[in-house]
Every structure is written in C-alpha cells, then in structure tokens.
Amino acid sequence: MARREAQSAFGNDEVYLEKLVRRARHVEVQVMEEVGLPLHFHTHDTSGIAAASVLAAVEAGCDAVDGALDALSGLTSQPNLGSIAAALQGTERDPGMDGAALLSLSQYWEGVRHAYAPFEPEIRSGTSDVYNHAMPGGQYTNLREQARAMGLEHRWPEISRAYADVNQLFGDIVKVTPTSKVVGDMAIFMVANDLTPQEVAHPEKEIAFPESVISLFKGELGFPPEGFPKALEAKVLKGEQPLAGRVGNFLPAVDLEAKRHEAEQALGRHISDTDLASYLMYPKVYKDYAEHRRHYSDVSLLPTSAFFYGLQDNEEVAVEIDRGKSLVVRQTGRSEAPDEEGMIKVFFELNGQPRTVRVEKTGTSASKRAHARHGGHGGGEARPKGGQGRTTHHPRGHENGNCTHSRARCHDQGRACEIR
Secondary structure, three states: OHHHHHHHHHOOOOOOOOOOOOOHHHHHHHHHHHHOOOOEEOOOEOOOOHHHHHHHHHHOOOOEEOOEOHHHOOEOOOOEHHHHHHHHOOOOOOOOOOHHHHHHHHHHHHHHHHHOHHHOOOOOOOOOOHHHHOOOHHHHHHHHHHHHHOOOHHHHHHHHHHHHHHHHHOOOOOOOOOHHHHHHHHHHHHHHOOOOHHHHHOOOOOOOOOHHHHHHHHOEOEOOOOOOOHHHHHHHHOOOOOOOOOHHHHOOOOOHHHHHHHHHHHHOOOOOHHHHHHHHHOHHHHHHHHHHHHHHOOHHHOOHHHHHHOOOOOOEEEEEEEOOEEEEEEEEEEOOOOOOOOEEEEEEEEOOEEEEEEEEOOOOHHHHHHHHHOOOOHHHOOOOOOOOOOEEOOOOOOHHHOOOOOOEEEEEOOEEEEEO
C-alpha cells in the first residue's frame, strides 16, 4: 500500500511516505523492505520522544535522518542532532560527526534565536496528544497561533480533537503543506461555529465551507489515491464537478514577456527573472514587498536587533551598504511627547554628523489620523516599526537641488529623494 501510494504520487524515482509511527522499528523495517529505495527519515519532536523513532530507523538501516542543532531542537522542531550522533558513537552506524563543531554551531544559533524570541510560539513542552490528532510539527505551531489570533486559544483541546475528526471526514489524507493547513482551517471553522462531525457530514445541514476546503475538494491541491469521500465531496462542491486530472493541466499558458511588462509597469522599474517568478506566484505579496523596498530601500542591511527593536539612546550600529562602505548610526536621544500629528523627534548621528528624524509614536490617535489623511503612508514620513528605514526632515544636504545625504530617505519641502 505504501509503495503504491508513493509511486502514484511521485513515480518510481522518489518516495514520500507520511505515517504516524507508533511502533517505529516495525514500521521502518516494513517500509524499507517494501519500497527498496534509499529512505530519508524526517520527523518532528512534538511528542518529546522522536529521537527514539530516529534511532530505530537508523538501526533498521535507514539511509538518512534529520535532526536539529541543540539550540534549535525539540518540540515542533526536529530531535537533537548532537544527542543522536553521540548515542551512535562507537556503533556500526556512527555518523562520525564532530561533536565540538556541532556545539560551536549551536552556541552561535542560540544567540541568534534570542533576537527572534518574540516570534516563538507559546509551547512549553512536548505533547502525547500528537498521537491523537497527528498534526505535522509546523502545522501544530501555526494552528495554535491561528487559534490565538482568533481568540480561540482557550478552546485548543477542542481544536485538536476537531483536527483528528476533520482528517477522518476528508478520508485520512496525507497532511503536508498545504493540505495540513486545510484540515486546520476546517477544524477551527468547526470549533468557532460549534459544529460536530455529524453535522458536517449530514447532507441536509447547510454549511458555508471555507474557501480552502472547497479548493481541496475541487482537486486544486491534488487528489488522494482513493479520492475524497463522495458524499462529503458532493456537499462541499454543491453540484460542481471536481477537476478531471491534475490542476496543472488546466492552467492557461502564461505570456512571460507580457507579464514582465505588466509587472514593470506596476512597479515602475525593470525586474529580474526571480522578481518575475515571485510576481507570477504571489502578485499581491510581491507588490507589497516591492513598495516597501521602494519606500525604505534594502532593510536587510540593518542588523537584526536594530530592524526588530530599533536603537536605544546612545546605541551605535554599523550598516554595511557595499563592500568596504559602512554607515555608522548612533542614536543620541528623542523627544518624549508627540506633537499634534502624533510624531516624535529622534536625534542621531550619521557618520558623526547630527541628524533629526520625525517618526510616528505608536498608539497615538493623532498619528492614526495623520496616517489616514495621507492614504496610509503618513505623507511619505517613515513609520519605522522594528527599524524599517528612516525619514529625515533636514534641509541641509540639498546643495544646488541635489541631495548629498548618505543612504537614507529625506523630504525637503515635500520633495522626496532617495540617497545612495
């Protein structure tokens, strides 16, 4: 069965198997004997004991396994790579990894991780509940955050049970991105609307299914080998027929040069092939990114802490704008009370030269009014949340109509310029 499903999805050259492993050694030996191809084992440590599955897979002869450095391991990440390597030292399957090198890398990433702490999920421990709902690790993290954003965090036990119910309603499908997200969407939809699995399946119960569920049953994400349950498929699609084959077969051809011209007209600049690919796949997201880049320039040059949290008074950072060229920025102070437009002044030095910038004071009503008046751009003034660029109202540096400031943005009597 595993081989037939894998070959149906990927052909003979590559195998993907999604399996909830309860008896790891038995399952791994069975899969290797059946498939007969190199096997790469990937798992998440949501249960807290995934390393046992990895070691069982190694003992059974698995060709490759995934792990994570100490500082990035555990929970919905991968099990600890250093510990797995240490456990295998001196055995026939010793990977020969340098433990000291792994620790050195882990120490570096532990420091990096601190900068991203606010983005970490509120997950404190592993959970045996994964053996009930069978969520992939990444989906577990995302769904909990989605539930929190919708005010449903206190109903998480219901959501996890609904996830398992939805999976069975859908025919026990392979749950990887994006199908795992669709199952999660439906689970949250059921809890938010107090729906039971029986009500979802009942042909007389009217339900406005989420768009992602409709897309799934249409076949826009592919089909399971045995198809979706016919009764639920008919209810979701409301008489519409699913695709008669792969969705790629029904996509219209794209005139790449016409789309390139369309994108360049929208963005006002020439674009690369990579830009074009991004525009074709995610047009709105890419337009938003391009507008941000146009307005603030390349914020990836900023140090991570300065980007996310801004500078503290008397803090100094160096920003490398080109090989051998750096800007030294030192914040010297700020005004505390916002003005009538909800703006405060921030004082800083740019390569030793004093500068002043007016920025929005987050949370002030006047600032929101000013933001709305100018169509969401604050009249071109910067809104550096997490260090997103700078705007200066400093007339000095515009000798003979040419801006001589360093790489920054400024406004001289309403006239915008970007300084390279």
